[in-house]
Amino acid sequence: MNILPRISPFQQRRLSLLDRMQVAGGGVAVIPTAPERIRNRDTSFPYRADSYFHYLTGFPEPEAVLVLIAGDQPQSMLFCRDKDIDKEIWDGFRYGPAGACEAFGFDAAHSIKEFDAKLAELLADQPALWFSLGHDSAWDARITAALNAVRAQTRSGKRAPAVLHDVRATLDEMRLVKDGHEITLMQQAARIAGAAHRRAMQFTAPGKFEHEVEAEFLHEFRRQGSQYPAYTPIVAGGANACVLHYVDNNRALKDGDLLLIDAGCEVDGYASDITRTFPVNGRFSGPQADVYDLVLEAQAAAIAAIQPGANFLDPHNAAVRILAQGMIDLKLLEGSVDTVIETETYKRFYMHRTSHWLGLDVHDAGEYRSGEAWRALLPGMALTVEPGCYIRPGDDVPEAFWNIGVRIEDDVLVTAEGCDILTIDTPKKIAAIEALMAK
Ligand code: GLY
Ligand code: MN
Ligand code: MN
Numbered sequence: 001m002n003i004l005p006r007i008s009p010f011q012q013r014r015l016s017l018l019d020r021m022q023v024a025g026g027g028v029a030v031i032p033t034a035p036e037r038i039r040n041r042d043t044s045f046p047y048r049a050d051s052y053f054h055y056l057t058g059f060p061e062p063e064a065v066l067v068l069i070a071g072d073q074p075q076s077m078l079f080c081r082d083k084d085i086d087k088e089i090w091d092g093f094r095y096g097p098a099g100a101c102e103a104f105g106f107d108a109a110h111s112i113k114e115f116d117a118k119l120a121e122l123l124a125d126q127p128a129l130w131f132s133l134g135h136d137s138a139w140d141a142r143i144t145a146a147l148n149a150v151r152a153q154t155r156s157g158k159r160a161p162a163v164l165h166d167v168r169a170t171l172d173e174m175r176l177v178k179d180g181h182e183i184t185l186m187q188q189a190a191r192i193a194g195a196a197h198r199r200a201m202q203f204t205a206p207g208k209f210e211h212e213v214e215a216e217f218l219h220e221f222r223r224q225g226s227q228y229p230a231y232t233p234i235v236a237g238g239a240n241a242c243v244l245h246y247v248d249n250n251r252a253l254k255d256g257d258l259l260l261i262d263a264g265c266e267v268d269g270y271a272s273d274i275t276r277t278f279p280v281n282g283r284f285s286g287p288q289a290d291v292y293d294l295v296l297e298a299q300a301a302a303i304a305a306i307q308p309g310a311n312f313l314d315p316h317n318a319a320v321r322i323l324a325q326g327m328i329d330l331k332l333l334e335g336s337v338d339t340v341i342e343t344e345t346y347k348r349f350y351m352h353r354t355s356h357w358l359g360l361d362v363h364d365a366g367e368y369r370s371g372e373a374w375r376a377l378l379p380g381m382a383l384t385v386e387p388g389c390y391i392r393p394g395d396d397v398p399e400a401f402w403n404i405g406v407r408i409e410d411d412v413l414v415t416a417e418g419c420d421i422l423t424i425d426t427p428k429k430i431a432a433i434e435a436l437m438a439k
Contacts, residue, residue: 009181010058011076011105013174014066017056018074020170027128029068029167030119032139036062046228051360052132052171054269059104061094063112067122068130078109079118116142120149128163130170168365175359176366177380182270182359183413186382189226189272190411190422193264196220197276197426200263201436206255206280210235213261214249221265230271230362233263237280241405242390244352253280258288260405264362271362273384274423275409282437284430287400291389292430294326295406298387299428302354306385306412306419311374316354319387323350331398332391349391355383358411381414382422 007015021027033053037045047062057066057078064080083096097109110118123129123146131143150160178186196217203216214235221229236246238257253259257280264272277292279285284292301322302315324340327333327349333340340346357364359382368375377383386409393402411422427433 008058008105009179010056012179014056014068014076015074016174017167017170018068018070018076020174021068021070021128021130021165022074024165024170025127025163026070027130027161027163027165028070028122028126029066029130030143031056031066031068031132031167032136033057033059033062033064033066035136035138048228049269051175051269051365052168055171055175055360057104059095059100064100065112065115067119069122069126075107078104078106079112079115080109082111082113116146119143119146123147123161124150124153124158126161128165129161130165130167132166132168133164135168172365172367175364176357177378178359178382178413179380183380183382185267185270186272186359186411186413187422189230189265189267189270190274191425192221192224192226192267193272193274194423194426195224196263196265197261197274198436200261201276201278201427201433202439204253204259204278204280204437205282206253208253210237210240210249210251210253210259213253213259214263217261217263217265226265226267228266230264230266230273234261234275235263236260236405239392239403239405241277241407242392242403244390255281256285258284258292258404258406260407262407262409264411269360271358271360271364272411272423273358273362273386273409274411274426275386275388275407276426276428276433277406277408278433278437283434288404288406289430290330291391291401291404291406292408294323294330295387295389295408296428296430297326298322299385299408299410302385302387303410303412303419303421306377306383306414308377308379308414308416310377312355312368312377312383313374314377315383315385319354319385320346320350323387323389327389330401332401349389350387351390352386352388354387355385358382358384377414379414379416383412383414385410385412 034050039045067077069075101109200216232247235249237253237259240246241260260277262275298319302319305314305318324337324346357366388407390405391401413420
């Protein structure tokens, strides 16, 4: 019986990248993790690994670099911090090269202190370097120094790589189609953020402050094991909902206003991204319900357009058509649907796109076009569906709609049959929201 060794999803991704490198002529890839960032004086922001590095390693410590060497015997090598008992007493466990090699399945691991000298050796006589030039100027300088160190040995017969590939282009293609491990984590992130939105709906009442509602999210995220919010939550009462990236979250919530909340969490690096809009007092007014149901209908049309073979813009176009008709019906705009779409007058009330890729980054890696055409959707791709309608006051705008801002956002996975909504258990029909808020 042929028993295959079990390898982690991270090892599988390294092997997949090494294969792609080999097909493209071979070479060496250098993928550093993110630096620690100082917040003020000697206090750091919470540490978050670089998404590409995390995708390929799962290794959680800063000051680490992955090196992949393509060839008949592909190799993956980690450079990381040494074990240091004094530092571990203050700041916690470090794997050290030997521990990291064993726990994460690298072929070799070395001290990060050896990296610069070893890199020049590793690059010598290789056909290509795979690196994300331009992402971090300190790293660009470090890589340039290593290349120049190889070039300085030309007369000893050493050759520096003649080709530079942006490794992100290849990794972005890989990250665009999620594997089973990624989908499980995205399902967890969606489930936890959904629970937080339900909690917020039950907590919200006139007189509470936006930041108090935000605190409910942070509590639920951490309580359920999410490490961080996936982005700064937007908790926008009343007119604040018409500020797309409102993050002050410091005003009191008013009876009769809507509350728009865009909040998602991260589980082991993977994001969810959910928006719900609901009435502060638990009951939609007539005009609020009109706008809300329009956005909900647009979202349903967009989701119905998601299936393999559709292109990235199909859901957006479906949403825009419904929104344009609705804006005419609500007397926000004049003219025919086709004119409103052609002249883009709808953008006064709906000025963003309906979708973006979702994954390790909330606005995830991956090209949106393939050549001139919008990208075809494939099973395993994950995207948001988030139409909205934001109505600022204006002399030509019916006053009943002033300051109403609605967005409804769900996370969707393309499947062989169509799509799965990952955020399915977060209420969005008016009756379901009102029933939950009445509890
Ligand atoms: N929360 C960011 C976005 O919806 O794109
Ligand atoms: Mn989004
Ligand atoms: Mn969002």
